[in-house]
Amino acid sequence: MLDQIEAAAPLYIADAAAPRRQEKAIADLATGFRRWRLPAALARLDIKNRYRGSVLGPFWLTLSTAVMVVGLGILYSSLFKLPLEEYLPFLAVSLIVWNMISAIVADACVSLTSSEGIIRQLALPYTVHILRCVLRNALIAAHSLPLILLVFLACGVMPGAEALLALAGLVLVAVNAFAVALFLGMVCARFRDIAPIVASAMQLAFFLSPVLWKPELLGDRQVWLPLNPFYTVMETVRGPLVEGGVAPLIWLSAGLYTLLACAVAFAFFVRFRGRIAFWV
Amino acid sequence: MPYIAARDLTIEFPLYHLGARSLKKRILAHSPLRLRQDEANRVVVSALRGLDFRIGAGERVALIGRNGAGKTTLLRTLAGVYEPVGGRLEVQGLIGSLIDPAAGMDQESTGRENITLRGLFRGLDEAESAVMAEEIGAFAGLGEFLDVPVRSYSAGMQVRLSFAIATVMAPEVLLMDEWFLAGDAEFREKARVKLTKLVKDADILVLATHDLGVVREWCTRVIRLDAGRIVEDGPVEAVLAAA
Structure with missing residues (x-):
C-alpha cells in the first residue's frame, strides 16, 4: 500500500561534481505543491497547538485588531480631521492587511528553522515547510478578514462590484508570501542576525507606508509612492475595497515587485537548496 | 535491482556560529584531526571522508564504529537528508528509514x-x-x-x-x-x-549498531567506520575476528 505512491522515483542520485541544482529545485517545488495536503495539515496543527487550551483561540487576534481599529480610528480621524465613517473603513482594511503582511514577514524568518527537527530527519521537499508557513498565516488572516465586512456594515458603506478585484490582490499577497518565506527562511537559517533586522525594518515600513495616513496627505510627493513595495502590494487589496479601484500604475508596480521577489527567491533556492539541511 | 553506490562520498558540517576569530584559531590548533578550514575560511567538521563502497541487492550491512564515527550521518546521507559536499551517491530503490523514532511526531496531538x-x-x-x-x-x-x-x-x-x-x-x-x-x-x-x-x-539493509550479537544474527557484511573513514569492510566473521 505504501510503496505505490513513492515508487515513481526510486533512483536517488547526488553527485557533487554535477549537482543539477535547477532540476532539483524545480522538482522540489513541484513535489511540494503536489503534496499540499501535508503542509495544510501541518499548518492546521500549528494553529491548534499555538492556541491549545485558549477559549477564544485565534479569535484573540480578531478581537485585538477590532479594539485597535476602533481606538486608532477615533484618535486619528480627529488628528487628520476626517469624518469617522469615512476614515474607519480605510483604517480597518489598512490595519488588517498590514497585520497580515507583517505577520507573514516575521514568520517567514523562521519558515525553515522552525521545522529543523523534520528537515534533519526526513528527506522532504523544502517547499513543504515553506507552504506550511504560508498556509498557517493564511489561516490566521482568515480570522481577521471578516472584520472588514463588519466595519463596512457599521459605517453604512459598501464597495461596488470592483471589490472582487481585492481577491486578485490577495492572490498577489499570497505569491509574495511564498517568495518571501522561501528567501527569508533560507537567509535567516544561515545568518541568525537577519530576523531582528527584518523586524525593525518592518516597524519602520509601517510608519513610512500609508497605513494609518492616506496617500493624499503626501501632496506632490505622492508620485514616489509606487516605489514602495509594501504600499503597492497592500493597495491591490485595499484599493478595490475602499477607494473604488486601483490605478494601473499600482498594479504594474505590485506585479513587478512580485516578479522580482519570485526571481530572487528562486535563484537563491536553486543555488543553496542543498545547503539548507546543514544550516538549520 | 536495488543498490547503493558511493564514490568518494564526503560530508562536511560547517560550524557557522563559532564567532570570534581567536576562538576559531584555538579550536583549530587543538584538534587538527577532523576540524579543518575550508576554502571560504570556515571551520568544518569532516563527518564522512571519501567513502567508497557498493552495496548490492541481498546484502545486509552493519555499520559499526565508536560514537561519532559517522554512522548516523552516513544513514542520513543515504536517506537523502544531507547532500554530499564531494563525491557521488546513487541509491536505487524505495528507501525506508528508521533513524529517529520521534521525527514528525507532535506531542500535543493524539x-x-x-x-x-x-x-x-x-x-x-x-x-x-x-x-x-x-x-x-x-x-x-x-x-x-x-x-x-x-x-x-x-x-x-x-x-x-x-x-x-x-x-x-x-x-x-x-x-x-x-x-x-x-x-x-x-x-x-x-x-x-x-x-x-x-x-x-x-532487498538491502543498512544498520548502524554497537550490538555485535545483532550483527552476527542479521548481517552478512560489516563496514567499520572510524573518524569518518572506512577502516574495514568485509564479511561479518572476518571483520569481527580481526577486532
Whole structure:
C-alpha cells in the first residue's frame, strides 16, 4: 500500500561534481505543491497547538485588531480631521492587511528553522515547510478578514462590484508570501542576525507606508509612492475595497515587485537548496 | 535491482556560529584531526571522508564504529537528508528509514492524529491513514490511549507508538539506527518478529549498531567506520575476528 505512491522515483542520485541544482529545485517545488495536503495539515496543527487550551483561540487576534481599529480610528480621524465613517473603513482594511503582511514577514524568518527537527530527519521537499508557513498565516488572516465586512456594515458603506478585484490582490499577497518565506527562511537559517533586522525594518515600513495616513496627505510627493513595495502590494487589496479601484500604475508596480521577489527567491533556492539541511 | 553506490562520498558540517576569530584559531590548533578550514575560511567538521563502497541487492550491512564515527550521518546521507559536499551517491530503490523514532511526531496531538500525520509525511491521504491507524494502534497495544495526546503517554507507550508507526512500510532499502532494537521487555519479542520480517522483505539493509550479537544474527557484511573513514569492510566473521 505504501510503496505505490513513492515508487515513481526510486533512483536517488547526488553527485557533487554535477549537482543539477535547477532540476532539483524545480522538482522540489513541484513535489511540494503536489503534496499540499501535508503542509495544510501541518499548518492546521500549528494553529491548534499555538492556541491549545485558549477559549477564544485565534479569535484573540480578531478581537485585538477590532479594539485597535476602533481606538486608532477615533484618535486619528480627529488628528487628520476626517469624518469617522469615512476614515474607519480605510483604517480597518489598512490595519488588517498590514497585520497580515507583517505577520507573514516575521514568520517567514523562521519558515525553515522552525521545522529543523523534520528537515534533519526526513528527506522532504523544502517547499513543504515553506507552504506550511504560508498556509498557517493564511489561516490566521482568515480570522481577521471578516472584520472588514463588519466595519463596512457599521459605517453604512459598501464597495461596488470592483471589490472582487481585492481577491486578485490577495492572490498577489499570497505569491509574495511564498517568495518571501522561501528567501527569508533560507537567509535567516544561515545568518541568525537577519530576523531582528527584518523586524525593525518592518516597524519602520509601517510608519513610512500609508497605513494609518492616506496617500493624499503626501501632496506632490505622492508620485514616489509606487516605489514602495509594501504600499503597492497592500493597495491591490485595499484599493478595490475602499477607494473604488486601483490605478494601473499600482498594479504594474505590485506585479513587478512580485516578479522580482519570485526571481530572487528562486535563484537563491536553486543555488543553496542543498545547503539548507546543514544550516538549520 | 536495488543498490547503493558511493564514490568518494564526503560530508562536511560547517560550524557557522563559532564567532570570534581567536576562538576559531584555538579550536583549530587543538584538534587538527577532523576540524579543518575550508576554502571560504570556515571551520568544518569532516563527518564522512571519501567513502567508497557498493552495496548490492541481498546484502545486509552493519555499520559499526565508536560514537561519532559517522554512522548516523552516513544513514542520513543515504536517506537523502544531507547532500554530499564531494563525491557521488546513487541509491536505487524505495528507501525506508528508521533513524529517529520521534521525527514528525507532535506531542500535543493524539496517537491517532500522529498516525494520520505520519501517513501524510509518507504521501498517503487521510482515508488511507485512517485505515493504517487501527492497524498501528492494535500493534502498539495502545487501546483507548490511541485517542489521548501523546504527551500524556508513558515513555514506553511513546516508544511503542513510534516503532509501530515507523515500521508500517515495505521498503526495498531499509536504513536503521540501533535505537529500533531497544524497547521494553514485553514489547521486545513482538518488535523483533516485526523487524525480522521487515529486514527479510527488504532487498538491502543498512544498520548502524554497537550490538555485535545483532550483527552476527542479521548481517552478512560489516563496514567499520572510524573518524569518518572506512577502516574495514568485509564479511561479518572476518571483520569481527580481526577486532
